[in-house]
Amino acid sequence: MIDPAIQSKIDSWLNGPYDDVTKAQIRELMSGTQNESLTDAFYRDLEFGTGGLRGLMGVGSNRMNRYTLGAATQGLCNYLKKSFPGEQVKVAIAHDSRNNSPEFARIVADVFSANDIKVFFFQELRPTPELSFAIRHLGCHSGVVLTASHNPKEYNGYKAYWNDGGQVVAPHDKNIINEVNAITSIEDIKFEAKPENIQLIGEEVDEAYLDRVAGLSISHEAIHRQHDLKIVYTPLHGTGITLVPRILAKMGFTNVTIVEEQATPDGNFPTVIYPNPEEKEAMSLALKKAKEIDADLVLATDPDADRVGIGVKNIHGEFVLLNGNQTGSLLIYYLVKAWNDAGKLTGKEFIANTIVTTELMNRVAEKYGVKSYQTLTGFKYIAEVIRGLEGKETFIGGGEESYGYLIGDFVRDKDAIASCAMIAEMAAVAKDHGKTLYQLMISMYEEFKFYKEDLISLTKKGQRGQQEIAEMMQALRDNPPHTINGARVHEIRDYKTGVIKNLENNTEHTIDMERSNVLQFITADGSKISARPSGTEPKIKFYFSVQQKLPSEADFDRVDAQLTRRIHEIIADMQLR
Numbered sequence: 001m002i003d004p005a006i007q008s009k010i011d012s013w014l015n016g017p018y019d020d021v022t023k024a025q026i027r028e029l030m031s032g033t034q035n036e037s038l039t040d041a042f043y044r045d046l047e048f049g050t051g052g053l054r055g056l057m058g059v060g061s062n063r064m065n066r067y068t069l070g071a072a073t074q075g076l077c078n079y080l081k082k083s084f085p086g087e088q089v090k091v092a093i094a095h096d097s098r099n100n101s102p103e104f105a106r107i108v109a110d111v112f113s114a115n116d117i118k119v120f121f122f123q124e125l126r127p128t129p130e131l132s133f134a135i136r137h138l139g140c141h142s143g144v145v146l147t148a149s150h151n152p153k154e155y156n157g158y159k160a161y162w163n164d165g166g167q168v169v170a171p172h173d174k175n176i177i178n179e180v181n182a183i184t185s186i187e188d189i190k191f192e193a194k195p196e197n198i199q200l201i202g203e204e205v206d207e208a209y210l211d212r213v214a215g216l217s218i219s220h221e222a223i224h225r226q227h228d229l230k231i232v233y234t235p236l237h238g239t240g241i242t243l244v245p246r247i248l249a250k251m252g253f254t255n256v257t258i259v260e261e262q263a264t265p266d267g268n269f270p271t272v273i274y275p276n277p278e279e280k281e282a283m284s285l286a287l288k289k290a291k292e293i294d295a296d297l298v299l300a301t302d303p304d305a306d307r308v309g310i311g312v313k314n315i316h317g318e319f320v321l322l323n324g325n326q327t328g329s330l331l332i333y334y335l336v337k338a339w340n341d342a343g344k345l346t347g348k349e350f351i352a353n354t355i356v357t358t359e360l361m362n363r364v365a366e367k368y369g370v371k372s373y374q375t376l377t378g379f380k381y382i383a384e385v386i387r388g389l390e391g392k393e394t395f396i397g398g399g400e401e402s403y404g405y406l407i408g409d410f411v412r413d414k415d416a417i418a419s420c421a422m423i424a425e426m427a428a429v430a431k432d433h434g435k436t437l438y439q440l441m442i443s444m445y446e447e448f449k450f451y452k453e454d455l456i457s458l459t460k461k462g463q464r465g466q467q468e469i470a471e472m473m474q475a476l477r478d479n480p481p482h483t484i485n486g487a488r489v490h491e492i493r494d495y496k497t498g499v500i501k502n503l504e505n506n507t508e509h510t511i512d513m514e515r516s517n518v519l520q521f522i523t524a525d526g527s528k529i530s531a532r533p534s535g536t537e538p539k540i541k542f543y544f545s546v547q548q549k550l551p552s553e554a555d556f557d558r559v560d561a562q563l564t565r566r567i568h569e570i571i572a573d574m575q576l577r
Helices: 004-015 020-032 035-040 066-083 099-115 128-137 171-182 203-214 218-225 244-251 279-292 323-341 360-367 378-390 416-430 437-448 464-479 553-573
Strands: 053-056 090-095 117-122 140-144 155-161 199-202 231-234 257-258 297-301 306-314 319-322 349-354 371-375 394-400 402-408 450-459 486-492 499-502 509-511 521-525 528-533 539-548
Touching: 004 020, 004 035, 004 128, 020 035, 035 464, 053 066, 053 378, 066 099, 066 140, 066 155, 066 171, 090 128, 099 117, 099 140, 117 128, 128 140, 128 244, 128 416, 171 199, 203 244, 203 416, 203 499, 218 416, 231 244, 231 279, 231 416, 244 257, 279 297, 279 306, 279 319, 297 416, 306 323, 306 437, 319 323, 319 437, 323 349, 323 360, 323 394, 323 402, 323 416, 323 437, 323 450, 349 360, 349 378, 349 499, 360 371, 360 437, 371 378, 371 486, 378 394, 378 402, 402 416, 416 437, 437 450, 437 553, 450 553, 464 521, 464 528, 464 539
Parallel strands: 090 117, 090 140, 117 199, 231 257, 231 297, 349 371, 349 394
Antiparallel strands: 053 155, 140 155, 297 306, 306 319, 394 402, 450 539, 486 499, 486 521, 499 509, 521 528, 528 539
16 A cells, blocks of 8 residues: 555646656556555655765656756756856756766756756766866856766766855755755746757867866876886776876876777666676776786776776785775875975865775875865765865865775866876886885885775665664664774764764763764774765665784785774674674
8 A cells, every 4th residue: 555645746746747658657657566666766755965866767756857857957046046146157067878867968958048047068978077177167156967976777866066066065955955845846847948058068178177187197207107007997888988098198108908898888887787896896897808918007987987996916916906995095195295205295285085984094194294174975075175275275185985086176076087097197106116006005004004994885775774774873873882893982973963972081072064874983992883874875884994003015914814804803793794
């Protein structure tokens, strides 16, 4: 039996001014033997999470379709006009390689244009970071990219940006939702395009963006000497193919091999289960190619090219994948040292990362007198820090454990294009000193301790899954562990209440951040365990960070095994499998 409130929403779609194809699809769902799919399509409205609007494609208020996109865009139009009265509001729009992304982008452009808003429309697919760049480059007030990042092929998404090129944050995100919720009928949505308000863009923005990325280079001489560094690159059927090969060539790298089976943009992602560089399976073709040609470096970007995964040879000559914390730490290690060696540090520089990202980044920055700012999960919060410090402090770089990094401040979102360029430069510098990137990472661990992180995601789908996630978080709050794997819990950080409890001296103090449903447990042996429901997927994520001194490279395998065992013991102790 369908809940009466859900049935009422279904009826409003069947009886309202929706197109006949949509109504036929609803009736087809209703004729099925199970009501679960129908309920899931209508039990709620899509909401902005850390990544904006994201969901399965299909009919219903909880799906990505013409009407949910139209309502979101109309709400954004209304808010922009209130926020910038008397101005000619301008927006930029881009899309990735996903199924329906070009059509969805056109719907969004049409609604903006119908509201007399000037639209700069990328005529072909482009990476998300270029959209962020274009907003500031073209003097826009906002922007939208149609993408679901690395989600499975059934998903699509809508990421809204503000005039600084960062994703919308408070109060704008909630105000936009209020405007969307104020739309009581699809007749409130202006779908009829005004073509004169839409301007196609492409190559001229590409060139401006690539010039800025190339300008990040610090070690030109090392690249010149190591220009034939063997690089294997895969765009995983996404947008990275448009710019990554170009930026590597512009930086001076002459020996780049592209994984041809994954070079063509394709929303069905035919060679992978998940188009996610975090997944070993997605990297298998690139690693195979790397072995064939004895490569120095493997680079892989996700469909909208804001995340990058890398593969390198370990100390035994085997290709392995680095996780997001390892790559992010290496980038900060390289950048901060290079800035220091070049005499560029003035005491007003900073890095930024998120609360679930490795503390190693902060320890590296601390050694060189560079400030560290930690934010909630979601790159929009890092962008918010950059915006707040603009003109006062200089952003060197930053990132988050989920394979997203940013170097320089001309983009305000994670940027796999610039990251690929800087990772390749870092590999060239390491080779110039007779090292692999893996050996450079070990040197970093010897200097700052061996930090090891891991993550597990528990998927809980649908309405019941949402309830289960809420119950898990409540149980951790009501009955927090006193010990984890034998180590005393000495601090509990609850970002929902905004309170840090020190259990050693029974004191509390406030967290100076926006509230978020995240719990962290810090143990006496330096371990950090974080619990966080995803803002964009039906998952609850648990993050683990442990650390130990690394005496020498010869001790690497032994210490690595000890830290891995400690994480497994923590997971078992918390009964998370």
